[in-house]
Amino acid sequence: xxxxxxxxxxxxxxxxxxxxxxxxxxxxxxxxxxxxxxxxxxxxxxxxxxxxxxxxxxxxxxxxxxxxxxxxxxxxxxxxxxxxxxxxxxxxxxxxxxxxxxxxxxxxxxxxxxxxxxxxxxxxxxxxxxxxxxxxxxxxxxxxxxxxxxxxxxxxxxxxxxxxxxxxxxxxxxxxxxxxxxxxxxxxxxxxxxxxxxxxxxxxxxxxxxxxxxxxxxxxxxxxxxxxxxxxxxxxxxxxxxxxxxxxxxxxxxxxxxxxxxxxxxxxxxxxxxxxxxxxxxxxxxxxxxxxxxxxxxxxxxxxxxxxxxxxxxxxxxxxxxxxxxxxxxxxxxxxxxxxxxxxxxxxxx
Numbered sequence: 001x002x003x004x005x006x007x008x009x010x011x012x013x014x015x016x017x018x019x020x021x022x023x024x025x026x027x028x029x030x031x032x033x034x035x036x037x038x039x040x041x042x043x044x045x046x047x048x049x050x051x052x053x054x055x056x057x058x059x060x061x062x063x064x065x066x067x068x069x070x071x072x073x074x075x076x077x078x079x080x081x082x083x084x085x086x087x088x089x090x091x092x093x094x095x096x097x098x099x100x101x102x103x104x105x106x107x108x109x110x111x112x113x114x115x116x117x118x119x120x121x122x123x124x125x126x127x128x129x130x131x132x133x134x135x136x137x138x139x140x141x142x143x144x145x146x147x148x149x150x151x152x153x154x155x156x157x158x159x160x161x162x163x164x165x166x167x168x169x170x171x172x173x174x175x176x177x178x179x180x181x182x183x184x185x186x187x188x189x190x191x192x193x194x195x196x197x198x199x200x201x202x203x204x205x206x207x208x209x210x211x212x213x214x215x216x217x218x219x220x221x222x223x224x225x226x227x228x229x230x231x232x233x234x235x236x237x238x239x240x241x242x243x244x245x246x247x248x249x250x251x252x253x254x255x256x257x258x259x260x261x262x263x264x265x266x267x268x269x270x271x272x273x274x275x276x277x278x279x280x281x282x283x284x285x286x287x288x289x290x291x292x293x294x295x296x297x298x299x300x301x302x303x304x305x306x307x308x309x310x311x312x313x314x315x316x317x318x319x320x321x322x323x324x325x326x327x328x329x330x331x332x333x334x335x336x337x338x339x340x341x342x343x344x345x346x347x348x349x350x
Contacts, residue, residue: 013080207272
């Protein structure tokens with residue numbers, strides 16, 4: 001039996017307790033300084049406050065003030081904070097993690113440089129310390145509440161060392177939780193981060209359909225067009241990041257589940273009805289939206305690459321329009337015609 005410490009009691013980090021406890025491991029769920037209500041509710045009821053799911057009885061709930069006690073004898077540290085807690089994790093938590101304790105992060109995202117470069121969070125974590133901590137991460141199509149319900153789920157663990165990844169898989173894998181492994185850290189993280197931005201783009205069609213019909217009826221032709229364009233643009237981003245093209249399975253699957261089951265769907269749907277970004281965010285007050293952070297950073301990177309002549313704006317019409325909606329106050333005007341392509345097989349011309 002291993003002891004796993006989860007710091008940040010958000011929904012995804014907490015849901016991981018289900019397969020871990022099923023495999024007989026001890027899980028200590030530690031709230032961040034902002035999670036006291038979740039921990040208090042969990043101690044009293046055994047249920048996660050925001051996920052609305054009862055966690056296994058063996059889960060131990062800890063306030064952040066009891067972190068040192070929770071980390072005693074730990075075999076794995078899970079970083080469960082969102083992208084909004086990235087700086088806090090680097091500043092406050094990495095210095096407290098023993099060098100020999102592997103880290104598995106559920107936080108998805110990338111950071112852009114002024115030259116248009118994009119780095120994954122595990123790379124950023126490595127750069128923040130001189131110690132040789134093994135930083136790993138989870139990618140793939142998975143919603144927290146469905147994992148907690150034991151719906152079949154396929155994910156990928158990425159990291160530098162395959163033996164460490166195999167150890168991590170041995171802790172988690174069950175009949176309903178399949179774990180693939182990859183040392184292509186940047187490729188995996190690029191795939192799973194970008195889907196947040198593009199899920200917003202696909203969800204625009206949902207809101208457009210609602211407005212057109214005057215009720216909550218969805219049209220799928222338009223969603224499919226946006227989905228296909230999203231995959232095209234994400235594959236180009238994957239190439240720019242130096243990721244392996246095999247990650248298309250991750251980016252397409254993760255995009256699918258986020259469109260149909262994620263929080264990003266809500267903001268995209270509201271924008272699709274013609275609501276301004278400010279109005280939509282006011283309506284969704286209190287909802288954490290990593291898609292906004294990721295879309296903004298990625299668009300900034302692409303605009304820098306466009307300015308440097310390394311890519312063309314015509315390669316990213318959907319991403320740039322999403323950026324216009326959320327950061328430039330532009331009105332909804334999906335650039336449908338920009339999605340058209342012409343492809344002629346060599347030797348077919350007569």
